[in-house]
Amino acid sequence: MSFAEEIKRLADEFESKTPHEILEWALREYGDDIAMSCSFQTQSMPLLHMATRLKPDLRIFFLDTGYHFWETLTFREKIQHEWNLNVIDLRRDPRWDAFIRPIVRSLPLDDPNLCCYIHKVQPMQRAVNSVWVWISGIRRDQTQERAHAKILELQDDGLIKVNPLLNWTKADVNRYIAEHSLPTHPLLDKGYRSIGCAPCTVAVGASDSDRAGRWAGRGKTECGLHTDMFRQKDYIVIK
Numbered sequence: 001m002s003f004a005e006e007i008k009r010l011a012d013e014f015e016s017k018t019p020h021e022i023l024e025w026a027l028r029e030y031g032d033d034i035a036m037s038c039s040f041q042t043q044s045m046p047l048l049h050m051a052t053r054l055k056p057d058l059r060i061f062f063l064d065t066g067y068h069f070w071e072t073l074t075f076r077e078k079i080q081h082e083w084n085l086n087v088i089d090l091r092r093d094p095r096w097d098a099f100i101r102p103i104v105r106s107l108p109l110d111d112p113n114l115c116c117y118i119h120k121v122q123p124m125q126r127a128v129n130s131v132w133v134w135i136s137g138i139r140r141d142q143t144q145e146r147a148h149a150k151i152l153e154l155q156d157d158g159l160i161k162v163n164p165l166l167n168w169t170k171a172d173v174n175r176y177i178a179e180h181s182l183p184t185h186p187l188l189d190k191g192y193r194s195i196g197c198a199p200c201t202v203a204v205g206a207s208d209s210d211r212a213g214r215w216a217g218r219g220k221t222e223c224g225l226h227t228d229m230f231r232q233k234d235y236i237v238i239k
């Protein structure tokens with residue numbers, strides 16, 4: 001059986017495993033060659049809690065786009081300090097700076113795909129070059145694209161993406177938060193149930209889906225970290 005076939009077999013087997021069991025497998029097999037991405041919003045807390053209790057020094061990649069709400073940055077600082085986390089900030093390649101500076105306010109609205117590529121996709125592509133395994137907290141119930149994701153995804157460059165929460169629902173997340181008395185993002189109570197960058201996130205109503213406030217009314221539902229944009233390493237090449 002080839003490695004790709006083995007990953008596919010395990011991905012199928014893991015459909016009936018718990019997130020904790022999937023994390024244990026990844027940490028047992030790949031030890032220090034693992035990093036997890038975290039956006040430090042309320043729904044990120046269960047996986048962050050689970051993973052860092054299994055491996056306290058796990059590398060946590062945080063995309064510091066420069067467009068975050070102040071509340072996100074202070075929440076990230078508080079959790080990092082209180083949980084003693086190994087958080088690594090990922091920022092855009094400085095070679096973009098001369099291009100970005102004159103359009104820094106307008107870019108998220110004028111060209112959100114390019115903005116997400118520069119501030120999220122490319123920094124993450126570079127960061128995961130240092131590991132074999134990238135743990136992500138996406139769930140199938142979040143977007144149409146995520147509904148088709150696999151628990152283990154082998155990329156062409158050998159990177160294994162592990163999505164332990166894929167089969168969890170919003171109710172599972174809320175139950176774990178309540179059971180473990182986990183802290184919540186300060187904007188949750190103001191209607192921000194899914195939080196990205198400030199220019200691209202609005203509060204939502206009780207009957208809206210959690211992600212309805214992300215790029216609302218702009219025909220965009222994903223930043224590109226979990227789509228073909230991420231796998232397409234030459235989306236834009238900086239010389």
Ligand code: SF4
Binds near residue numbers: 108
């Ligand atoms: S979410 Fe908005 S501000 Fe943040 S990187 Fe994407 S387009 Fe830019």
